[in-house]
Amino acid sequence: MQQKIINQLTLIVDELIKSSDVGDVNYKIRLQENKDKEHGDYASNIAMMLAKDLSENPKNLAEQISKDFPLDDEVLRVEVAGPGFINFFVSEATHAEILKNIDAEKEKYGHNKKKVGKVLIEYVSSNPTGPLHVGHGRGAVFGSVLASLLKAAGHKVDEEYYVNDYGRQMSILSVSVWLRYLQNSSKNISMSPLGYQGDYIKLIAQELFKENKDKYLLSDNDRDNILPILELQEDEKDIDSLISFMQKTLGEGFSEIRSFALDNMLNIIKSDLINFGVEHNLWFFESSLYIEEKGKPSKVDKGISDLSSNDFVYEKDGAIWFKSSKLKDDKDRVLQRSNGDHTYFSSDVAYHLDKYNRSYDRIINIWGSDHHGYLPRVRAAMEASGRDTNKLEVVFIQFANLVRNGEKISMSTRSGDFITLNELMNEVTAEAARFFYINRKADQHLEFDLELAKEQSKDNPLYYIQYAHARICSVFNKVEYDLEEGHEKVDLSLLIAEKEIEIQKHLATFPALIEKAAKSNDPHLICYYLKDLASLFHSYYNNEKFIIEDSSLMISRMFLLKGVKQVIFNGLEILGVSSPEAM
Numbered sequence: 282m283q284q285k286i287i288n289q290l291t292l293i294v295d296e297l298i299k300s301s302d303v304g305d306v307n308y309k310i311r312l313q314e315n316k317d318k319e320h321g322d323y324a325s326n327i328a329m330m331l332a333k334d335l336s337e338n339p340k341n342l343a344e345q346i347s348k349d350f351p352l353d354d355e356v357l358r359v360e361v362a363g364p365g366f367i368n369f370f371v372s373e374a375t376h377a378e379i380l381k382n383i384d385a386e387k388e389k390y391g392h393n394k395k396k397v398g399k400v401l402i403e404y405v406s407s408n409p410t411g412p413l414h415v416g417h418g419r420g421a422v423f424g425s426v427l428a429s430l431l432k433a434a435g436h437k438v439d440e441e442y443y444v445n446d447y448g449r450q451m452s453i454l455s456v457s458v459w460l461r462y463l464q465n466s467s468k469n470i471s472m473s474p475l476g477y478q479g480d481y482i483k484l485i486a487q488e489l490f491k492e493n494k495d496k497y498l499l500s501d502n503d504r505d506n507i508l509p510i511l512e513l514q515e516d517e518k519d520i521d522s523l524i525s526f527m528q529k530t531l532g533e534g535f536s537e538i539r540s541f542a543l544d545n546m547l548n549i550i551k552s553d554l555i556n557f558g559v560e561h562n563l564w565f566f567e568s569s570l571y572i573e574e575k576g577k578p579s580k581v582d583k584g585i586s587d588l589s590s591n592d593f594v595y596e597k598d599g600a601i602w603f604k605s606s607k608l609k610d611d612k613d614r615v616l617q618r619s620n621g622d623h624t625y626f627s628s629d630v631a632y633h634l635d636k637y638n639r640s641y642d643r644i645i646n647i648w649g650s651d652h653h654g655y656l657p658r659v660r661a662a663m664e665a666s667g668r669d670t671n672k673l674e675v676v677f678i679q680f681a682n683l684v685r686n687g688e689k690i691s692m693s694t695r696s697g698d699f700i701t702l703n704e705l706m707n708e709v710t711a712e713a714a715r716f717f718y719i720n721r722k723a724d725q726h727l728e729f730d731l732e733l734a735k736e737q738s739k740d741n742p743l744y745y746i747q748y749a750h751a752r753i754c755s756v757f758n759k760v761e762y763d764l765e766e767g768h769e770k771v772d773l774s775l776l777i778a779e780k781e782i783e784i785q786k787h788l789a790t791f792p793a794l795i796e797k798a799a800k801s802n803d804p805h806l807i808c809y810y811l812k813d814l815a816s817l818f819h820s821y822y823n824n825e826k827f828i829i830e831d832s833s834l835m836i837s838r839m840f841l842l843k844g845v846k847q848v849i850f851n852g853l854e855i856l857g858v859s860s861p862e863a864m
Contacts, residue, residue, distance in 0.1 A: 282355065282375045283312050283323065283789060290327060293349045297335065297342075306334045312369075314786055321360065321368035322786070328365040339365030376785040377773035383788065383844040384768055391791040391851055393435035400436045401636055402428050404647035405554070405561075406443040409546040410454045412481055413553050413702040419681045419727060421702070422718040422857075424647045425559040426804040427676075429855045434799035436643075441563040443632065446543055447571060448625065452524045453477065454546070455539040459497065459527055460511075461486030462538075466498055471511050475520040479699075485545045489538065497534050553703050557711050558857040570631045571623075581623050584631035584666075585616050593665040603630075608661035629655070630662045637668045645802065646675045650724070653677060676802050681718065681727040709734040712858045716743040719856060720808045737864075739819075742812050746849060747861050749815040753846040754862040756827050762839045775837040780821040784841065787814055788848050795855075804855075811852045818845050 287310050298306050308330060312323045328343035335342060343365040350359045350367075358370040383390045404424025407417050428438045445451070457476035461483050464470050472478065489497070499507065507530075510523050528535045547564075554560065570580040578586065585601060588594045593604045599619030603626075606613050616627040636644050648655070656675050664670050683690040683700065690700065705714050713734040720742060721727045739745045757764065776785065791810070798806040827842070829835050850860040 282371055282378060283793075286312060286323060286325075286356065286369055289350060290325060290346070293346055294327060294331065296349075297331075297345070301335050303334060303336075306331065308334075314790065315368065320362060321358070321370040323369045323371070324362075325367045325369075326365070328361075328367060332365065343367050373777045373782060374774045376782050376789070377776050377841075379785055379789040380773060380776075380840055380844045381768045383847050384840075387847060388851060388854070390847060391795050392433045393792075393796065395435050396437065397435040398437070398642035399640070400431050400438045400643040400645060401441060401639065401641045402431075402438060402645045402647065403441045403443055403565075403636075405559070406445070407550070408445045408450050409543055409550060410450050410477060411479055411546070411699075412549050414699040415683050415702060415705050415729070416680065416699070418557070418702050418705065418714060419718045420647050420649065420678045421554065421557060421559050422715045423676070423678055423723055423804065425557075426715075426719050426807070426856055427645070427647075427799075427802060429857065430795065430799045430804050430807065433795050433855055436799070439563050439641075440561045441565055442561040444543075444547065444564060444566045447567040447628065449521075451539060451543065453520060454482075454542050455535065456520070456524050456527050457482050458485050458489060458542045459531075459538055462489050462497060463499065465490050466495070467504060469504070469508065473511060473514045473520055473523055475514050475517065481546075481549065485542055488545060489541055492541075497531060497538060499530070503530050553701070556706060557702060558715060565632070565635075567628055567632070570628055570635075580631040580635060581627050584634050584662075585627060587634065587666045588616075588630070588662065591665055591667065603658075603662060603665070605658050605661040605665075608664050610657040610661045614658050626658060629659055630666075633659055633663055633673070634666060634668070637663070637672070642672065644673050646673070648675055648677055650677045650679045674802065676723050678723050679726050681729050683729050683731065685731045713743055715857055716808065719805055722803065722805050742808065743858065744864075745819075746811045746815045746853065747859075748864055749818045750846055750849045750853075750860040751862060751864040752822060753818070753842045753849075756842060757839070760828055760835065760839065762843075764843065766836075766840075768840060771837055771840045772833050773837060773840070775834050776841055778825070780817070780824065781838075781841060784814075784817050784821060784845060787817055788844055791848055791851070807852050807855055811849060811856075814845065814849060814852075818842075 290310050310325060310327050312325050315321055315324050328346055329339040332339035332342050343361040347359040347361050347367050355372050355375040356369060357372055360368045362368055402424050405417060405421045407413060428440050431438050454477055460470060460472050507526060510526055513519055573579050588603055595602050600615050601617040603614045603616050614626050615624050617623050660670050663673060709731060717729055717734050733741055737744050794806060794810050798804055827838055853860050
């Protein structure tokens with residue numbers, strides 16, 4: 282019904298624009314559902330939106346549109362209210378049309394059948410120096426659900442993980458694994474307090490020893506030389522001395538251990554993500570940005586060259602700088618240090634240029650809230666390189682605090698004192714973790730209550746939604762309802778109770794919700810929608826009987842419940858959560 286009204290309004294508005302000789306006017310007609318039935322079922326503000334372009338009084342324009350709108354058995358009345366709202370009163374029987382649509386489209390109901398663009402979402406991208414912990418979970422779920430949402434809205438979506446395999450942290454990981462490896466044969470070798478401390482380091486070291494035996498062990502002389510270095514491990518420069526010793530002593534062995542540690546960490550990360558319902562189809566390695574092939578400059582050097590050709594680069598004190606302060610950044614940024622080393626920022630520039638070169642319509646980054654300062658410099662670099670910055674979208678994810686028995690749990694990655702994502706899934710299930718992470722707007726702080734996530738009550742929103750689905754399945758089992766039964770034998774005009782109309786109107790808003798949530802990068806709206814739908818259903822269930830003597834009314838109500846069941850399934854499918862048939 283909503284689409285019918287929109288289509289008719291479009292015909293009327295197009296004719297008004299054509300007759301006014303104002304040229305092309307960009308507009309989009311939207312209908313909102315009126316909660317107060319006295320104002321009709323739906324309302325549009327299209328007259329107020331177009332009044333300025335058409336040089337008309339909005340109320341007069343609304344009167345003209347309403348006068349031209351044809352009435353029939355479905356749209357019974359059109360009225361103008363306030364400064365120019367157009368209210369539409371529709372027949373109660375028309376609300377049931379949505380049930381036919383849901384039954385016809387089934388799991389595709391709500392999805393956009395048109396292809397609307399190509400999107401790249403980069404998310405998680407945690408340094409591969411440790412397992413994913415609960416701090417990574419919120420961004421992982423957000424990216425995963427947003428990808429599903431965008432696919433439902435008609436986009437082709439690539440999900441990418443950016444692997445930071447080039448920087449200093451990988452060297453610290455390598456030396457941490459090596460020290461644990463050395464401890465297999467020497468009790469005198471201590472672990473540097475500046476290295477990674479988690480048990481996962483010991484497990485990787487054991488695998489390294491199992492596959493390579495004594496290959497990377499120290500000679501007696503080298504063992505004597507490393508001990509003084511291990512005794513002095515107080516600040517960051519001391520771990521660098523240990524890394525230098527490892528490189529000098531092992532030669533190629535340093536790179537081999539580095540690659541071994543990286544591969545093992547990525548296998549752990551990929552396994553945890555898959556168990557969490559998150560699967561990236563693209564893995565982009567930072568190290569690839571520094572590869573020179575067939576005499577061509579690396580992508581990092583090419584990025585600097587692009588900025589330089591547009592006169593946004595200068596040299597100072599032997600370093601190469603980007604004039605980002607000219608493009609709304611608070612200061613200029615170093616691209617290459619005086620010793621020739623590239624900065625993390627130069628990698629960011631090259632990586633984002635690579636994204637642009639892959640011809641996406643939308644480029645979405647999911648970043649932690651502590652990365653706010655990165656956006657102005659990255660956006661400035663893209664603008665200076667002549668790229669369309671409107672394509673670049675960044676969603677900042679606020680931190681999630683894990684709460685057990687009312688107390689916040691603190692964590693530290695380097696010390697190994699953290700709860701892994703895998704441990705969280707084992708405690709509350711992957712589905713509960715996914716839902717609780719996504720059940721808030723991204724820029725809002727999140728208190729993840731572990732006890733609530735495990736609770737089987739209406740206070741647990743996921744349980745409340747899944748229970749609605751299971752309840753409907755239970756009703757179907759009792760009446761032996763045939764889910765394959767179409768609408769042909771159902772008298773939908775019987776569904777005129779207030780709750781029945783309210784449910785049907787809510788079901789009708791699902792496609793528009795998907796479109797809205799996908800456009801604004803707000804997947805939490807799916808959670809809100811499903812909670813509202815579950816609430817409507819439970820209220821309806823508690824106030825009506827479904828197994829009744831009036832077989833026509835009973836079958837009509839079964840058909841309504843069938844629509845509710847399908848939409849709950851479709852919504853939970855986007856969230857990556859199951860729809861149980863019994864609970």
